Amino acid sequence: MCATLWSESLDVARVVLSLVFLFYASWSDWKKREVSNKVWIAFAPPAFALTTVQFVLYTQWLLLHYLLSFAVTSAMAIALFYTGAFGGADAKALMCLALALPYPVFFTPNVFLRIFPFTVFSNAVLLAALAAVYAIMRNVIWKLRNKTNLFAGLEGESVGRKVVAVLTGYKVEPATLERSPHIYPLEDIAVNENGENERVLLAFPKDETREAIVARIVSARKEGKIQNGVWVTPGLPMLIFITAGLIVALFVGDMVWMILRLVLVPR
Numbered sequence: 001m002c003a004t005l006w007s008e009s010l011d012v013a014r015v016v017l018s019l020v021f022l023f024y025a026s027w028s029d030w031k032k033r034e035v036s037n038k039v040w041i042a043f044a045p046p047a048f049a050l051t052t053v054q055f056v057l058y059t060q061w062l063l064l065h066y067l068l069s070f071a072v073t074s075a076m077a078i079a080l081f082y083t084g085a086f087g088g089a090d091a092k093a094l095m096c097l098a099l100a101l102p103y104p105v106f107f108t109p110n111v112f113l114r115i116f117p118f119t120v121f122s123n124a125v126l127l128a129a130l131a132a133v134y135a136i137m138r139n140v141i142w143k144l145r146n147k148t149n150l151f152a153g154l155e156g157e158s159v160g161r162k163v164v165a166v167l168t169g170y171k172v173e174p175a176t177l178e179r180s181p182h183i184y185p186l187e188d189i190a191v192n193e194n195g196e197n198e199r200v201l202l203a204f205p206k207d208e209t210r211e212a213i214v215a216r217i218v219s220a221r222k223e224g225k226i227q228n229g230v231w232v233t234p235g236l237p238m239l240i241f242i243t244a245g246l247i248v249a250l251f252v253g254d255m256v257w258m259i260l261r262l263v264l265v266p267r
Helices: 001-030 037-056 062-082 088-100 118-146 158-168 174-179 207-222 238-249 256-264
Strands: 170-172 185-190 196-199 230-233
Touching: 001 037, 001 088, 001 170, 001 238, 037 062, 062 088, 062 118, 088 118, 088 238, 118 170, 118 238, 118 256, 158 170, 158 196, 170 174, 174 207, 174 230, 185 207
Parallel strands: none
Antiparallel strands: 170 230, 185 196
């Protein structure tokens, strides 16, 4: 009984440690759009120490899960980073999480895989996808209010890019874009084959060139080339969704698995 209590106490300590660091990292990512490597350097050692102590004293049979979870999570995080789907901080957060919570804790419900960080990741992706509902609602309201084509001036863009814009962004005035550092342009001004400036949609926001793009958009607005607002995205940091995904995984479980069961399992 005492051993079980101590083991569960270590579970709680690992959860608290993870939430503290992820909350801080999410706040930093939201306010500064960057997270210092010091956060992960401080997170990793105690995460590894707590999980290792619990493994040595109480859960020796989980060694394979521990090693497999860290290996799979690290490989996934690195692959997502190098393909551009993840930022460096997002990848490091998942790897630290694999050290702290490689497998579900004693109070975690409805987890399909023993690789717990993967559950956190799938929850995070699903929650991020739900942000599309907000974008769609804003676009519907904009369309009803302005009674004009959402893509006026961008008619030549592909259907795919237009769909991405509707799901991930919405339209604002260039002045709003200029004074709001936490929204990113989803379009730019480029020179076409005829040497003329034209508006083009961006597949992804470009943080490193934001100021230059905004300057071109504001200039085009002053020249009368933009009459109906520009496409932007709030660019919510993935770390916020990872943190939310962890909370949901701890207290609700694997959302993707729960949805699949509702859809596939006959009643």
